[in-house]
Amino acid sequence: MAFDFEMIKRVYAGMHSKVEAARKTIGRSLTLAEKILFSHLHRDQPLQNFERAKTYVNFAPDRVAMQDATAQMALLQFMQAGRPTVAVPSTVHCDHLIQAKVGAKEDLDTALSVNKEVYDFLASVSNKYGIGFWKPGAGIIHQVVLENYAFPGGMMIGTDSHTPNAGGLGMIAIGVGGADACDVMAGLPWELKWPKLIGIKLTGKMSGWTSAKDIILRVAGILTVKGGTGAIIEYFGEGADSLSATGKATICNMGAEVGATCSLFAYDDKMSIYLRHTAREDVAAAADAIKQHLRPDDDVYANAEKYYDQLIEINLDELEPHVNGPFTPDLAWPISKFAEAVKANAWPEKLEVALLGSCTNSSYEDITRSASVAKQAIDKNLKAKAEFTITPGSEQVRYTVERDGLLDTFDKIGGVVLANACGPCIGQWARHIDDTNRKNSIITSFNRNFAKRNDGLASTHAFVASPEIVTAFAIAGDLTFNPLTDKLKNENGEEVMLDEPAGYELPPKGFAVEDPGYQEPAKDGSNVQVVVNPESQRLQLLAPFSEWEGTDLKGLRLLIKVKGKCTTDHISMAGPWLKYRGHLDNISNNMLIGAVNFFNEKTDLVKNELTGEYGPVPVVQRAYKEAGIGSIVVGDENYGEGSSREHAAMEPRHLGVRAILVKSFARIHETNLKKQGMLALTFADKEDYDKIQEDDTIDILGLADFAPNKALAVVLHHDDGSSDVISAHHTYNEHQIEWFKAGGALNIIRRKFAK
Ligand code: SF4
Numbered sequence: 001m002a003f004d005f006e007m008i009k010r011v012y013a014g015m016h017s018k019v020e021a022a023r024k025t026i027g028r029s030l031t032l033a034e035k036i037l038f039s040h041l042h043r044d045q046p047l048q049n050f051e052r053a054k055t056y057v058n059f060a061p062d063r064v065a066m067q068d069a070t071a072q073m074a075l076l077q078f079m080q081a082g083r084p085t086v087a088v089p090s091t092v093h094c095d096h097l098i099q100a101k102v103g104a105k106e107d108l109d110t111a112l113s114v115n116k117e118v119y120d121f122l123a124s125v126s127n128k129y130g131i132g133f134w135k136p137g138a139g140i141i142h143q144v145v146l147e148n149y150a151f152p153g154g155m156m157i158g159t160d161s162h163t164p165n166a167g168g169l170g171m172i173a174i175g176v177g178g179a180d181a182c183d184v185m186a187g188l189p190w191e192l193k194w195p196k197l198i199g200i201k202l203t204g205k206m207s208g209w210t211s212a213k214d215i216i217l218r219v220a221g222i223l224t225v226k227g228g229t230g231a232i233i234e235y236f237g238e239g240a241d242s243l244s245a246t247g248k249a250t251i252c253n254m255g256a257e258v259g260a261t262c263s264l265f266a267y268d269d270k271m272s273i274y275l276r277h278t279a280r281e282d283v284a285a286a287a288d289a290i291k292q293h294l295r296p297d298d299d300v301y302a303n304a305e306k307y308y309d310q311l312i313e314i315n316l317d318e319l320e321p322h323v324n325g326p327f328t329p330d331l332a333w334p335i336s337k338f339a340e341a342v343k344a345n346a347w348p349e350k351l352e353v354a355l356l357g358s359c360t361n362s363s364y365e366d367i368t369r370s371a372s373v374a375k376q377a378i379d380k381n382l383k384a385k386a387e388f389t390i391t392p393g394s395e396q397v398r399y400t401v402e403r404d405g406l407l408d409t410f411d412k413i414g415g416v417v418l419a420n421a422c423g424p425c426i427g428q429w430a431r432h433i434d435d436t437n438r439k440n441s442i443i444t445s446f447n448r449n450f451a452k453r454n455d456g457l458a459s460t461h462a463f464v465a466s467p468e469i470v471t472a473f474a475i476a477g478d479l480t481f482n483p484l485t486d487k488l489k490n491e492n493g494e495e496v497m498l499d500e501p502a503g504y505e506l507p508p509k510g511f512a513v514e515d516p517g518y519q520e521p522a523k524d525g526s527n528v529q530v531v532v533n534p535e536s537q538r539l540q541l542l543a544p545f546s547e548w549e550g551t552d553l554k555g556l557r558l559l560i561k562v563k564g565k566c567t568t569d570h571i572s573m574a575g576p577w578l579k580y581r582g583h584l585d586n587i588s589n590n591m592l593i594g595a596v597n598f599f600n601e602k603t604d605l606v607k608n609e610l611t612g613e614y615g616p617v618p619v620v621q622r623a624y625k626e627a628g629i630g631s632i633v634v635g636d637e638n639y640g641e642g643s644s645r646e647h648a649a650m651e652p653r654h655l656g657v658r659a660i661l662v663k664s665f666a667r668i669h670e671t672n673l674k675k676q677g678m679l680a681l682t683f684a685d686k687e688d689y690d691k692i693q694e695d696d697t698i699d700i701l702g703l704a705d706f707a708p709n710k711a712l713a714v715v716l717h718h719d720d721g722s723s724d725v726i727s728a729h730h731t732y733n734e735h736q737i738e739w740f741k742a743g744g745a746l747n748i749i750r751r752k753f754a755k
Contacts, residue, residue: 004089005282005283005286007062007063007088007089008062008154008283009286011039011154012286012287014039015035015039015153015290015293016290018038018039018041019035019038019039019293021038021047022034022035022038022039022047023297025047028299029296029298029299029300029307030296030297030300031197031199031234031296031297031307031308032170032234032264032266032294032295032296032300033172033197033232033234033264035153035293035294035296036153036154036155036171036264037057037059037172037194037195039153039293040059040060040062040155040172041057041058041060042059042060042189042190044058045057045058055194056191056193056194057191057193057194058189058190058191059155059189059190059192060155060189060190061156061157061184061190062088062154062155062156063088063089063090063091063149063154063155063156064086064089064090064091064156064157064158064181064185065090065091065093065141065145065149065156065157065159065160065163066090066091066093066141066159066181067092067093067094067095067096067141067158067159067160068092068093068095068097068115068118068119068122068136069096069097069581070159070177070181070581071122071159071181072118072121072122072582073178073581073582073584073646074159074178074179074181074182075092075121075122075125075126075131075182076539076540076541076542076582076584077178077179077182077542077646077746078129078182078185078186079125079530079541080542080544080744080747081185081186081187081746081749081750081753082749082750082751082752082753082754083129083185083186083187083749083753084129084525084526085129085130086129086130086131086186087184087185087186088184088185089132089149090130090131090132090181090185091131091132091133091134091149092126092131092132092133093134093138093140093141093144093145094119094122094133094134094135094137094138094421095136095138095139095422096421096426097111097114097115097118097136097428098111098136098137098419098421098422098423098428099423099428099429100389100418100419100421100423100424100428100429100430103416103418104418104419104420105419107418107423108137108421111419111421115136117531117536117538118538118582119135119136120531121531121532121539121582123135123531124528124529124530124531125530126519126521127519127521127522127525127528128522128525128526128528128529128530129185129525130522130525132518132519132521133519133521134517134518134519135517135518135519136419136421137395137419137420137421137517138394138395138420138516138518139392139393139394139395139396139398139420139421140358140359140391140393140394140421140422141158141160141359142158142160142163142166142249142253142359142393143165143359143362143363143394143397144393144394145158145163145173146165146166146168146169146245146246147394147396147397148278149166150166150168150169150171151169151170151171151275151283151287152170152171152267152271152287152294153170153171153287153290153294154166154171154172154173155171155172155173156171156172156173156174157173157174157175157176157180157181157184157190158173158175158176158181159175159176159177159178159180160175161175161256162175162253162254162256162359162360163176163262164252164253164255164260164261164262164263165249165252165253165359165360166249166252167248167249167251167252167255167262167264167265168245168246168247168249168250168251168265168271169248169249169271169274169275170264170266170267170287171264172232172262173252173262174192175256176644177643177644177645177646177668177672178645178646179644179646179649179672180644182646182746183675183745186746188745191671192261195230195232195261196230196231196232196309196310197231197234197307197309198223198228198231198232198260198308198309198310198311199233199234199236199304199307199308199310199311200219200233200234200235200236200311200312200313200314201235201236201237201239201304201311201312201313201314202235202237202240202243202314203237203239203313203314203315204238204239204315204316204317204318204319205238205242205316205317206242206316206319207317207500208500209321209335209468209469209483209484210316210321210466211247211321211366211369211467211468212243212244212246212248212250212251212466213250213251213254213322213360213445213465213466213467214319214320214321214466215243215251215314215316215319216250216251216253216255216257217254217322217323217324217465217466218314218319218322218332219233219251219255219258219314220257220324220329220330220332221322221330221331221332222332223312223330224330225257225258225259225328225329225330226259227258228258228259228260228261229259229260230259230261231260231309231310232260232261232262232263232264233258233260233262233263233264234263234265234266234296234308235248235251235263235264235265236265236266236296236301236304237301239314239316240265240266241266241268241270242270242316243265243270244274244363244365244505244506245270245271245274245275246274246363246364246365246505247363247365247505248270248271249363250360250361250363251263251265252264252265253359253447254329254360254447256447257329257330257447258330266294266295267287267291267294267295268295270505271284271287272287272288273506274506277507277510278511320334320335320336320484321334321465321466321469321484322335322466323335323338323443323463323464323479324463324464324465325449325462325464326441326461326462327449327450327451327462328450329447329448329449329464335469335483336485338479338480338482339481339482342479342480343480347439347461347479348440348441348461348479349441349478349479349480350440350477350479351385351386351441351442351443351473351476351477351478351479352386352433352440352441352442353386353387353388353389353431353442353443354386354388354389354443354444354470354471354473354474355388355389355425355442355443355444355446355454355470356370356388356389356390356391356444356467356470356471356474357389357390357391357392357393357418357425357445357467358391358393358422358425358445358446358447359393359422359447360445360446360447361445361466362391362393362394362397363397364397364400364401364505364507364511365503365504365505366466366467366503367390367392367401367503368401368502368503369467369501369502369503370467370470370471371401371406371410371471371503372468372501372502373468373472373475373483373498374410374412374413374415374471374475375409376498376499377475377498378409378412378413380496380498381490381491381492381494381496382490382496383414384413384414384415384477385475385476385477386473386474386476386477387474388410388413388414388415388416388471388474389416389417389418389424390407390410390415390416390417390418391417391418391419391420391421391423391424392417393420394516395420395513395515395516395517396511396512396513396516397420398420399512399513400507403509404507404509413475415474424444424446425444425446425447425453425454426453427452427453427454427455427456429455431454431455431457433455433457436457437459438459439459440457440459440460440461441461441462441479442454442455442460442461442463443462443463443464443465443469443470443473443474443479444462444463444464444465444470445464445465445467445470447464448464449462449463463479468501471501472498475488475498476488483498536583537583537586538580538582538583538586539582539583540584540585540586542584544743544744544746544747544750545653545654545677545743545744545747546743547741547742547743547747548677548703548740548741548742548743550704552699552700552702552704553630553658553679553699553700553703554699554700555629555630555698555699556630556631556632556658556659556697556698556699556700557624557629557630557632557697558609558632558634558692558693558694558695558696558698559592559606559617559620559621559624559631559632559633559657560592560595560606560617560633561597561598561599561634561635561689561692561694562592562595562596562597562598562633562634562636562639562662563596563597563598563601563636564596564636565636565641566594566596566635566636566639567641567643568641568642568643568645568648568666568669569594569642569643570592570595571592571595571640571648571652572590572591572647572651573590573594577590584647584650584654585654587647587651588618588651588654588655589618590618590651591618591621591651591652591655592604592617592618592633592652593616593617593618595617598634599694600614605617606620607620607694607695608620608623609695610623610624610627610629611623618655621652621655621656621657622655624656625655625656629656630656630658631656631657631658632657632658632659632660632661632698632700633652633657633659633661634660634661634662634689635660635661635663636662636663637662637663637664638664638666639660639663639664639665639666640665640666640668640669640672640673641666641669642666644669646676648669648672649672649673649675649676650676652673652678653673653676653677653744658678658700659678659679659680659681659700660673660680660681661681661682661714662681662682663682663683663686663689664682665680670731674732674736674740675739675744675745676744676745677739677740677742677743677744677745677747678740679730679740681712681714681728681730682728682729682730683726683728684726684727684728684729685726685727688726691716691724691726692716693718693719695718696716696718696719697717698714698715698716698717699714699715699717700712700713700714700728701713701714701715706732706737706740706741707737708732708733708737711727711728711729711730712728712730713726713727713728714727714728
């Protein structure tokens with residue numbers, strides 16, 4: 001089920017009629033993103049005129065990919081659905097939990113022992129439910145997906161922000177939270193706000209030191225970290241077709257850094273060649289046969305301004321290599337201006353560590369071009385002055401570059417090869433540094449460079465550049481060096497220059513791998529036991545939430561009246577709590593600890609109405625739960641904004657909170673609450689927020705007639721014997737009301753499969 005060519009054939013078979021129908025309905029030519037979106041509408045979603053409508057639309061993605069950290073709760077929830085197998089081909093990738101410390105082998109061994117219970121769980125749950133499992137060391141999710149699963153014209157969701165990497169093979173691939181992944185694997189539709197479109201026309205052709213990374217570094221400088229929000233970015237033009245598929249993937253990967261929903265390139269010969277080199281001749285042939293649907297209509301290229309909300313043009317003939325940073329990926333410096341910026345801002349000039357790799361830049365092309373720079377260091381008697389690490393993106397790439405002698409080249413200039421995993425890119429890096437407060441500089445070919453991201457140190461200035469520029473800087477050890485113009489002094493005291501990098505898009509001898517690290521799921525998983533140690537502190541099997549009792553909710557206590565901003569991070573904090581993300585009861589000890597209590601302006605200190613004493617929010621809520629008393633959380637505007645983390649909805653549900661009543665919700669969080677069987681309500685009159693008093697006992701009435709667009713009554717019984725009756729709105733549709741009644745959306749699916 002992990003790789004499913006039959007599925008791809010089905011998608012392609014249906015594409016023609018769906019694209020034609022959409023073109024007819026809309027009455028104009030279509031961009032590529034529109035063709036893919038229209039051909040993935042969920043069967044329950046009528047084809048309407050979506051053009052520029054700010055509509056939430058139901059889709060049916062073809063695939064799901066999950067990384068090991070986020071897969072845990074997604075799969076624990078999926079188990080609640082009671083399905084024998086996942087509804088769409090899905091994979092799990094063990095890449096985020098491996099800490100880089102010494103080198104590939106030792107670090108992998110340590111991770112296997114430290115994370116054993118998580119890996120055992122993920123391997124067994126994958127085996128049982130038809131999910132492809134990529135073991136620790138197999139590679140980074142996005143590189144493995146590109147090499148094995150991405151296909152032109154497809155739609156995928158993945159529980160990781162850089163899922164859009166697969167746009168390099170012409171796929172709409174979008175990063176989501178675990179709850180969305182769970183829904184799609186369970187067979188539910190997936191909802192997305194119809195995106196805006198940004199067109200980026202690439203003219204000319206790159207040469208010399210410039211590479212695909214520099215295109216996205218330049219785009220980040222233009223759009224900034226928010227400029228792509230809610231949009232799909234489509235690249236086109238002669239410059240687009242000249243880029244390798246992996247170069248395209250680099251650009252799509254970092255679209256996440258401008259906030260884009262995803263990024264996309266049209267199907268071309270480069271993609272066809274890549275598919276054939278990665279043992280997918282059948283997919284290439286099938287894509288060739290429907291090529292016209294895997295590229296925009298002709299008029300889109302001819303009159304691009306008519307089709308895109310925003311249009312940007314970049315001339316690759318003139319594009320310089322870029323270095324972006326520090327602390328944000330949109331601070332873009334052309335290399336000719338970078339040294340000046342380093343000096344003007346007093347950033348540490350000495351480069352301490354150069355890090356090559358990550359899901360963004362670890363293709364064969366990246367590594368050969370970087371190795372060509374490293375080889376010159378050997379030939380010209382130069383030594384790498386900075387520490388230098390190399391993270392291959394997959395075992396297939398690692399094995400192939402080792403076979404071709406490239407790892408040996410890095411080794412000769414002091415490079416250390418790390419495990420095929422995220423490592424320093426996600427802060428899994430035991431960095432050796434004498435003084436953690438000393439301002440210092442590092443450069444990476446990764447994507448994100450926010451403070452503390454790589455090594456947890458606020459003092460580290462992290463810059464982002466292409467792999468070949470990172471390698472040149474590793475050799476120079478100095479951020480004011482410009483490899484295009486400057487000379488370096490070698491071991492003999494002679495001045496030498498580095499020549500332009502050269503490499504291969506794809507291995508001339510083909511890819512090779514001995515053990516790719518893949519576990520095929522059982523054909524029939526019905527007898528496979530999912531491995532979870534009942535004593536585990538990191539994993540806990542979920543029990544289904546209970547159904548609605550069929551009555552109004554009376555006698556609820558006010559747990560907290562939140563003042564001001566309350567993001568999902570205030571509701572379920574990250575940091576040290578992330579290790580419990582597979583253990584609902586343990587992680588619930590962070591519930592709402594970041595929210596400010598209206599009555600005392602303090603965080604994590606609320607009144608326990610049973611004792612009259614103040615205590616931490618989770619402790620007080622557990623006391624209510626134990627006493628069999630429901631509670632309610634009251635919130636301000638845009639409650640639950642931020643990441644889509646499902647824990648923020650599951651924790652209150654688990655601890656017995658019955659309703660969240662706020663001035664307004666962030667939409668994704670509101671939906672997550674509904675999916676968990678919670679009541680998500682808004683004040684009909686926002687000023688009623690002021691009527692909520694600390695000692696109130698609260699009733700929610702009208703649930704027997706719970707219906708779309710029908711308000712519920714909320715009675716506030718105040719401590720002085722008086723009361724207020726206020727009105728609460730909701731946005732539940734018929735389906736969602738059924739979720740509430742059943743105690744959660746997954747309970748409904750489970751009932752269906754239990755029949
Ligand atoms: S390599 Fe970095 S960006 Fe890529 S998936 Fe891992 S943590 Fe995310």
